[in-house]
Amino acid sequence: MNSKISARGLTKVFEDTGVKALDGVDFDVADGEFVCLLGPSGCGKTTLLELLAGLTAATSGEAVLTRRGRAPACMVFQDLALFPWLNVEENVGAGLRFQGVPAPERKRRASGMLDRFRIADAARLYPHQLSGGMAQRAALARAFVCEPEILLMDEPLGRLDASTRRLLQEEFIALWEADRKTVVFVTHSIEEALLLADRVLVMTARPGRIKASMPVPFARPRGPATCRAPGFFEAEQSLWSLLEGETRRTLDDKEPA
Amino acid sequence: MRPPRRPSSAAGSWPALLSFLGVLALWELAARSQAVSPVFFPPPSAILGRMGGQGTLERVWLPCLATLGHALSGLAVGGSLGIATGVLCGACRPADAVLTPFINATYALPKIAAVPLVLALTGSGDLLVVSLVAAACAYGTAVMTRHGMDQLDPTLTLAAVNLGARRGQVLRHVVLPGLTPYLIAGLRLALLESFRMAVVIEALLAVRGLGRQMWISGSWFDMESYFAVIIVLAVLGYASVRGFDVAAAALAPWARRYELEDIR
Ligand SMILES: Nc1ncnc2c1ncn2[C@@H]1O[C@H](COP(=O)(O)OP(=O)(O)OP(=O)(O)O)[C@@H](O)[C@H]1O
Numbered sequence A: 001m002n003s004k005i006s007a008r009g010l011t012k013v014f015e016d017t018g019v020k021a022l023d024g025v026d027f028d029v030a031d032g033e034f035v036c037l038l039g040p041s042g043c044g045k046t047t048l049l050e051l052l053a054g055l056t057a058a059t060s061g062e063a064v065l066t067r068r069g070r071a072p073a074c075m076v077f078q079d080l081a082l083f084p085w086l087n088v089e090e091n092v093g094a095g096l097r098f099q100g101v102p103a104p105e106r107k108r109r110a111s112g113m114l115d116r117f118r119i120a121d122a123a124r125l126y127p128h129q130l131s132g133g134m135a136q137r138a139a140l141a142r143a144f145v146c147e148p149e150i151l152l153m154d155e156p157l158g159r160l161d162a163s164t165r166r167l168l169q170e171e172f173i174a175l176w177e178a179d180r181k182t183v184v185f186v187t188h189s190i191e192e193a194l195l196l197a198d199r200v201l202v203m204t205a206r207p208g209r210i211k212a213s214m215p216v217p218f219a220r221p222r223g224p225a226t227c228r229a230p231g232f233f234e235a236e237q238s239l240w241s242l243l244e245g246e247t248r249r250t251l252d253d254k255e256p257a
Numbered sequence B: 001m002r003p004p005r006r007p008s009s010a011a012g013s014w015p016a017l018l019s020f021l022g023v024l025a026l027w028e029l030a031a032r033s034q035a036v037s038p039v040f041f042p043p044p045s046a047i048l049g050r051m052g053g054q055g056t057l058e059r060v061w062l063p064c065l066a067t068l069g070h071a072l073s074g075l076a077v078g079g080s081l082g083i084a085t086g087v088l089c090g091a092c093r094p095a096d097a098v099l100t101p102f103i104n105a106t107y108a109l110p111k112i113a114a115v116p117l118v119l120a121l122t123g124s125g126d127l128l129v130v131s132l133v134a135a136a137c138a139y140g141t142a143v144m145t146r147h148g149m150d151q152l153d154p155t156l157t158l159a160a161v162n163l164g165a166r167r168g169q170v171l172r173h174v175v176l177p178g179l180t181p182y183l184i185a186g187l188r189l190a191l192l193e194s195f196r197m198a199v200v201i202e203a204l205l206a207v208r209g210l211g212r213q214m215w216i217s218g219s220w221f222d223m224e225s226y227f228a229v230i231i232v233l234a235v236l237g238y239a240s241v242r243g244f245d246v247a248a249a250a251l252a253p254w255a256r257r258y259e260l261e262d263i264r
């Protein structure tokens, strides 16, 4: 297999609190594969993405990312992390600016991406002036404009209302199917995972490990009809049965003192 | 679409201006009717007359320039020193461990206490005033900046690094703008402090400036000149803070403003 991401025994213990967030995570992601990560709250999904992005160091184990060019593995943060002092257009251009892309090209690419995510109207607004959905789109645009080979996305559609979320999911599939980047996508929605992913990884309760890996059989291009495809309900049920026990364990678990 | 602008607070200064004029009118009346001693409280018209009259250049305007120079150059030196110290303490643990206790220990001391020591180093003159103003300004900005360093959002740093920012770019594009509200607050306080300090030292050590002029006029019972100096000082303080606020709003247009009135 031509693997783009390969995680081997990834373990993370936070030294200040002694919390073990991840315990020996193993998985591979193939080049151009879209993987969704499902797991109960607090099982270490965000931590895992930060390890893959090289933003924190693993306590043990390693993650190897194969990249052709210099383009980084771009992350869309769970809390978006838009820069409050930059307007939407400047936020979207921030990555290009850091990488030394000259201003005219930066502007052209950023505004193209604003059009693609349909927030061109908000180009001059600051983050605190945006609605939740607009902020989310801005964060997506900021990652996409860097044209990374790998996208790490932490519940990027999590704060949208149901109907906006559905529309963005469809747009997102279309965007992805156009250039097939390698994606690791964290979500809490089983339906979203089945709609987007080539494969779903289910994590255990904390400390997180990979409990199961389930390929998603539905044909592409996918869309609203996919949810009515034969086997969709069964796939949903089998993912839920994997997730249910772990979620119960999380809820019953007493927080470590 | 431009970001909506708050209405300038200049509109809000009309009531202040009117009540100020009201106080002047009452004072004028009181002084003319001899209700208060016109020797100690000359009527505002007489003060105004003095500000335009003979010898005002030497008695008011040149000292005004001197004080402005003392205050602003002290602010520039002290402010930069304070900001640099705050950033250093926030970014480097050993520096924090050494400098912060020292700052806390000496912050409470009145800066006047240092006059004899600084006097020995600089001699009595402009440099003395500027040094003491700088010292007074450095504390507030250092403490504010240090506090701001703790309030920076670490996720924003991670985001910048993930987008390809190098160390210097993180400093320039994440740390600096994140600190800006704290720098503005610290410098604003330091600005007012700088005038107070300059005037006190000028009066105390008879260095040229409004402070010395105020002292001289007061002790000669030249109350018109005395009040002229006070008015110039008040205007100077008010105008510089207004100017500062306008500049700050232009430099940091993203800064949100919360006002208690907005909370219902
Ligand atoms: N910086 C940190 N310091 C200490 N503990 C941390 C830190 N970040 C995360 N943790 C702990 O690690 C565990 C996993 O956190 P993480 O944010 O990765 O969970 P998650 O799966 O993303 O949860 P959610 O679905 O709610 O976003 C939690 O118990 C959390 O308290």
Ligand SMILES: [Mg+2]
Binding pocket: A045, A046, A047, A078, A154
């Ligand atoms: Mg998370």
